[in-house]
Amino acid sequence: MSEETDWAPDAGAALDSGGFRDDDGRINALWMERLRAFLEAGRADDVTTVVGPLHHSDTGDVLEQLDHNERLALVRLMGDRFDFSALTEVDESIRLEIMEELPNAAIARGVAGLDNDDAVSLLEDLEPHDRNEVLSALPTFERLSLKRSLDFPEDSAGRRMQTDFIAIPPFWTVGHTIDYMRRERDLPDEFYQIYVVDAAYKVLGTVPLDRILRSLRGTPIESIMNTTLVLIDANEDQEEAARQFERYDLVEVGVVDENGRMVGVLTVDDMVDVIQEEADEDFRLLAGVGDEDVSDTTVDTVRSRVPWLVINLFTAVMTSMVIGLFNATIEQMVALAVLMPIVASMGGNAGAQTMTVTVRALAMRELDGGRLRRLIRREVVVGFVNGIIFAILIGVVTALRYGDVQLGAVIAAAMIINMIVAGTAGILIPLTLDKLKADPAIASAVFVTTVTDVVGFFAFLGIAGLWFGLF
Amino acid sequence: MSEETDWAPDAGAALDSGGFRDDDGRINALWMERLRAFLEAGRADDVTTVVGPLHHSDTGDVLEQLDHNERLALVRLMGDRFDFSALTEVDESIRLEIMEELPNAAIARGVAGLDNDDAVSLLEDLEPHDRNEVLSALPTFERLSLKRSLDFPEDSAGRRMQTDFIAIPPFWTVGHTIDYMRRERDLPDEFYQIYVVDAAYKVLGTVPLDRILRSLRGTPIESIMNTTLVLIDANEDQEEAARQFERYDLVEVGVVDENGRMVGVLTVDDMVDVIQEEADEDFRLLAGVGDEDVSDTTVDTVRSRVPWLVINLFTAVMTSMVIGLFNATIEQMVALAVLMPIVASMGGNAGAQTMTVTVRALAMRELDGGRLRRLIRREVVVGFVNGIIFAILIGVVTALRYGDVQLGAVIAAAMIINMIVAGTAGILIPLTLDKLKADPAIASAVFVTTVTDVVGFFAFLGIAGLWFGLF
Known part of the structure; x- marks a missing residue:
């Protein structure tokens, strides 16, 4: 019977605790309530009884649902009966939060029981000083093998590998x-x-x-x-x-x-x-949300998002300066100000479509040789075709709304231009970033929308100015 | 020495054909050139010699790089020596393109050699008539086992399973x-x-x-x-x-x-x-690019993207009507038309950030119980904080650019409002779609940008109108 338990598959363990997850795969609310009551009352044995049999991945999910104090209470109450591999299953911010509060000796005891790869993923997040203290508390063989893994670069195969093999x-x-x-x-x-x-x-x-x-x-x-x-x-x-x-x-x-x-x-x-x-x-x-987790603090979230928004502010101001060039034109015909966001917005969306396809294809290494040329050709043609379709639609709507066929023709012309530009920019910008060895996912979006905004406003206001002789 | 080469570290069988992939993991251009020459010359044995030893996943990559006629030539020249499991590794459009050109008898011979799950994934794409013809050409045992798998719903575990086990x-x-x-x-x-x-x-x-x-x-x-x-x-x-x-x-x-x-x-x-x-x-x-592949035709691509762009056209027109409400205001102060896209664009980006985090968290089932409440609170606070930061920035820039402190104050106020709305909409819209059992990824983007555009323009033009008494 005890042998049975030894062999029990990790995966199934969750089932032992009966009703741990509901039909949708979410953790049972009643189960959580009971655990919270045990944590609050400091009933270490009861906490261990309900959490102990869980698969470490389920324990990780439980930790993520608890708040800061409850998490620490759980880890402290379970003591050496807490399975540290659960910490490999939680967001980095939660992992660090727990590890910072634990004495290094406790971390060393927890890490000693882990597979090499799990131990590395806990240790690599620690400050060098703490890491060395934990390492020096480990048995020689484990210390050497962990040090060896940690010597490989971050995010390398060497950091993720398991050192036990036959x-x-x-x-x-x-x-x-x-x-x-x-x-x-x-x-x-x-x-x-x-x-x-x-x-x-x-x-x-x-x-x-x-x-x-x-x-x-x-x-x-x-x-x-x-x-x-x-x-x-x-x-x-x-x-x-x-x-x-x-x-x-x-x-x-x-x-x-x-x-x-x-x-x-x-x-x-x-x-x-x-x-x-x-x-x-x-x-x-x-x-532009970096490597945020849902459990990051407000301060971390603001810090991670501001840089992207600053870049966007710059490009938005630039776009606004392009509009500023047409001050006089708009003054003479306010309808232009009302209509101009339509051209920019359609271009932005079409550009985002092409860009998404391109970024993913680059990530999956799908753009070798002939496929790339075909994709470029296709996207430009798609931009042109969509340009025609939406030029007609918006042209007719505008002509009817303002009773002005010429205004309809102007917006239609601007739409065709911006849709072709959107298709071209949506593919060439990520490709260029990739060639420059930058991650195309990181900066494509801002470049593409800047291009479609600027071209959208410029084409529409420019054509209108020429057409109606407003310059 | 030749033994050394056999065991060189990198993708198995690929090596046998010598330099199949370059250092970046892309298929060697020279290798492809040679294959193309063999295909053009109809040299069946040479084609088989170079393609035969490849892993089926590599053969799939090769097929994707070839054009329509070359693909068919490859499959026809190799005949029964072509490994049909390569077809499970290519984009659906390419798979269908090849299968449509092959006689059902050839498909049956190819499918007979496959694992059950691979056979199912080829057969499920065929027209019912062709599928039945292929099935009836198979040995009884295989036919029954395939039929059984095909009876399970599309995208179910039963379709993906392997029926051989011990x-x-x-x-x-x-x-x-x-x-x-x-x-x-x-x-x-x-x-x-x-x-x-x-x-x-x-x-x-x-x-x-x-x-x-x-x-x-x-x-x-x-x-x-x-x-x-x-x-x-x-x-x-x-x-x-x-x-x-x-x-x-x-x-x-x-x-x-x-x-x-x-x-x-x-x-x-x-x-x-x-x-x-x-x-x-x-x-x-x-x-809004549906389940497109990079190898889809132009027509398929246009068809997949138009619906999304139509929706976007509707919302863009709606937004433009909101601006139209302020015709008179803009007429009196053209600077408003120049500045208004900044407020909308910043809101759109902030909203997209929150929405991305929320959509992924929903997909990964990370939003149980307490975490959801915390996330909503965090996003609203982040929106407020970012609102303040960018209100100050754009307020100062505007005041300097137009030498008008009041205009700076107006755009700052609109920015704060729109950033808070962006944070709130970015989380509540995907959540609501999820509650309504819709896929939050599909429609969130359009709703969120519509909200941030409308609120951005309305808040900015509205506050300006009240402040400067332009109504």
């Missing part, structure tokens, strides 16, 4: 390998393949577990191993690694250092998080 | 199980766990492969199986299934029908694609 020599048989695994107590928690290495820990091949199970005991490992290898450099960016997982449907991959020595493995569950984060990042960058 | 009775030992796997020829290609089922195929437990390898031959399977199970209903939406994978770090999970009978398995590689698509979808919906 490496065997090529001359073993399937039988040897199975016996070794039955005997050895110090195996990784979960693994999907075995690595065949030479004496210098250079990887010679990999063997998926199912292949070992299908082969007879006498089969030499060398004869069943994969020799066309996918290996990832520990210094490589985690996004690049995630792209390999996605492209080749990988579940686990070996990580090697600059000398080709195997130092760890990356597993797909960590890469899923990276893929999610990457898509999210583009999303946020386009809107 | 199920054993609970009374077997580890030894029995290993012997069975050594003996049985008809096993799935790759698998990560074994399912323990009763006579009615109801799942009793799961055993990860590493656990079998660590246990002695005499160990009863029942004593080492996981009994707290995560199972997915075949009718469940694939996004919900993907969320489970993400939350619980799963690699493989059993799929059961409405009677609790095990019918298949989902693996993490398919879920990675779903996670990617889901994030992507929100991204595209916000910009």
